[in-house]
Amino acid sequence: MRLDLAGKAVLVTGAASGIGLACARAFLAEGAQVGLVDRESVPVLEGDVMAVRADVTDEPKLAAAIATVARRFGGLDVVVGCAGISGPVGTPLAETTVEDFASVLAVNVTGQFLLAKHARPWLSPGASVVFLASDSAFVCAPGMVPYCASKGAVVALTRALSVELDGVRVNCVCPSVVDTPMARGDLGPVLDDPAFPVQAAEDVAQHVLYLASARSRTVDGQAVLADFGVSARSGFPA
Template identity: 70%
Template sequence: MVVAGKRVLITGGASGIGAACAALFRAEGARVVVLDRAPGPDDVRADVTDEGSVAAAVATAVARLGGLDVVVGCAGVSGPVGTPLVDTSAADIATVIAVNVTGQLLLAKHTYPHLSAGGSIVFLASDSAFVSAPGMVPYCASKGAVVSLTRALAVELTGVRVNCVCPSIVDTPMARGDLGDDALDHADFPVQAPEDVAWQVLHLASDRSRAISGHALLADFGYSARSAFPA
């Protein structure tokens, strides 16, 4: 149990990848507080786009845990998937950036002062930071920003490691809402489970990754490594 006894805060932990991370960290002996807009009975309500909400929620989590060792930023939205940029409203673009980028920045800003020496921040990005499909411009831009802020924070935040995980399609309620059940149940491409990504996060959060910082872990079954050369 490489995170036994660690004090862990997870945003977006009410469902999907965040919920899988919370379950895994708890199973591995960590003490976990979840922040979400729709929290469970033992969680903390927070809107990651609102600085006052983030600050208050982090203060509550720190009071419960007595400090922080690991912070996992899973809160995210996809936006209007499949909609061309020319048909996407400024409000929809702003929402994606606010949750996926500003939310992670605010999380880092307000948790860093409470993180122990050698602590770890892990953000959820996406393979969409590196590859794209039509109708995903705001989402891709936001996840590319998460990769960049990961590297910037790894340089700026002394004594803390900062990394991000960039998975390909994951079977979550959000993905099913975007793509439909049939697209995932009968997919002709590999689909990860939330638990797969949780293990990736756990590895980067643990002391076994103490030499890794500023890294974007691309978990896409090797698809992005393929050449267009017809061989």
């Protein structure tokens, strides 16, 4: 399938690591122009690329970073929100502090809201916004209350923005566990157990590219759940 993303102006947050970095590489491989936004420094990548340091929870700095990328590329055709944190994984509710909860929502939800808000004036007609949500929006493991709540909110934010923004498609991708520094830090060696279904950041990037491209022009306001079919299985004993 031809994605026709060559020359498109793309902005990716969370581009220094994991899924955001894989998305940046995949867009560059398609010949897109890519702006990389992260609070950490981004690896050097080949292609028409620019990196801007910003925290997605810092509204003035994020707005300035978006404007810097958009001015350089003459607007934005695609915006991908990958910046995210997992928060206190494996922490019972009683030990989850209000600060933990607020910091996860600040990055994972408010960060995506601010991205959409400040990218909006730069978006071309027919632009595509793609957020990273998670299967944790739909199925939950214990000890991850802030993260699960935040990803459910990203799915609702996706729908709200899809309705709000005329001429712009807004979708999100909801992968199960992806082998990235975030998941390694949270889960450790279980990721290497062949019985445990783990996907690669490059798998997720392919969904993002499809949603970014005009091939998905009829898909809007949707959450694409990529979990090896795990959530489709009923608890029925058969």
